[in-house]
């Protein structure tokens with residue numbers, strides 16, 4: 592499967608075209624909208640999220656609540672567009688227009704895409720860069736991820752995400768609840784955190800950062816349960832599914848690190864405390880006593896829960912801006928201030944969940960291919976039975 596997205600942050604709309612979903616799979620606008628609404632929540636977001644009520648219009652590929660096998664297109668309108676029709680106008684610029692509309696952004700923000708993007712594409716107005724480098728684009732990535740989540744759920748694969756850390760405040764989770772409980776609890780938490788004590792401290796850390804004109808990052812975790820064993824492959828570097836997941840997490844705006852299972856902790860532990868012992872019973876077949884390797888061995892799923900963490904850096908736009916250089920005058924200046932979030936880690940957890948869902952669904956469609964959803968389901972079930980009896 593593959594998808595592309597188009598659209599600028601303050602342009603008229605965002606669009607994704609998804610190719611490769613099997614025909615006959617139930618999928619509705621409600622399935623997509625539920626996920627879009629989750630991405631909009633979270634303590635620490637700026638005013639933009641009050642302007643938007645992200646909902647998807649289906650442009651094609653679905654009839655009577657089922658996929659047709661043709662490309663699925665999803666369109667999300669930017670409510671904010673009505674405030675930007677002149678600045679983001681698509682026709683040639685009218686010389687009579689006010690200077691505000693022609694005002695160029697020439698002070699790049701350290702940590703954003705502004706300067707590198709301007710040099711790369713030759714834009715003297717860095718609005719031409721920030722409009723597309725903005726994480727507004729993650730709206731339609733979540734829309735594509737919602738289709739992937741639907742496919743996974745119909746195959747009995749559940750996926751959840753939660754926030755482990757914000758601005759140095761760590762969640763203390765002694766024992767993980769069931770995946771259904773994680774889904775339920777994170778929906779009730781303003782920072783998508785499973786530890787109510789840490790939740791309050793995280794909110795305070797976000798408020799403090801905002802008051803100080805600063806921003807903070809954090810760590811999110813995605814968990815997927817019910818993946819069949821042996822998805823992905825060890826035979827080629829580009830077929831390793833753990834590598835694809837790492838790439839997907841790193842592709843999210845502001846993500847700077849990924850771990851699968853215990854990840855970096857493995858460096859300081861002996862093998863006996865890293866590898867998961869193999870056990871067998873007649874109902875489940877082969878499983879592992881522990882899951883420190885996060886559901887992967889040899890680039891393939893083990894059948895244990897897939898566990899992926901991602902590190903998000905603090906948001907680069909600061910109300911107390913860092914020093915930068917004006918590209919017109921070459922003079923040092925404080926960087927431009929664009930309206931901004933002070934922390935978007937809770938929203939980014941939903942984006943990470945979508946990114947992981949997409950890669951898992953894509954790998955399943957590749958490996959158990961059928962043009963029909965029923966055929967895919969049959970192939971996955973046959974494989975599950977084969978693996979249990981192996």
Ligand SMILES: Cc1cc2nc3c(=O)[nH]c(=O)nc-3n(C[C@H](O)[C@H](O)[C@H](O)COP(=O)(O)O)c2cc1C
Pocket residue numbers: 637702703704724725726729843844845846906907908930931932933935938939942
């Ligand atoms: C959900 C989400 C919301 C974000 N909101 C902002 C924001 O309001 N202001 C900002 O400067 N960056 C924000 N970012 C981060 C930037 O988009 C990101 O830092 C930028 O695209 C540069 O990419 P890089 O950090 O991966 O190098 C956000 C990221 C995510 C995932």
Ligand SMILES: C=C(O[C@@H]1CC(C(=O)O)=C[C@@H](OP(=O)(O)O)[C@H]1O)C(=O)O
Pocket residue numbers: 600637638639640724725726727729730844929930931932
């Ligand atoms: C619009 C979204 O996030 C935006 C991501 C973003 C950035 O630079 O990445 C900058 C801000 O844009 P604006 O200046 O319009 O407020 C965020 O609000 C969104 O998540 O839907």
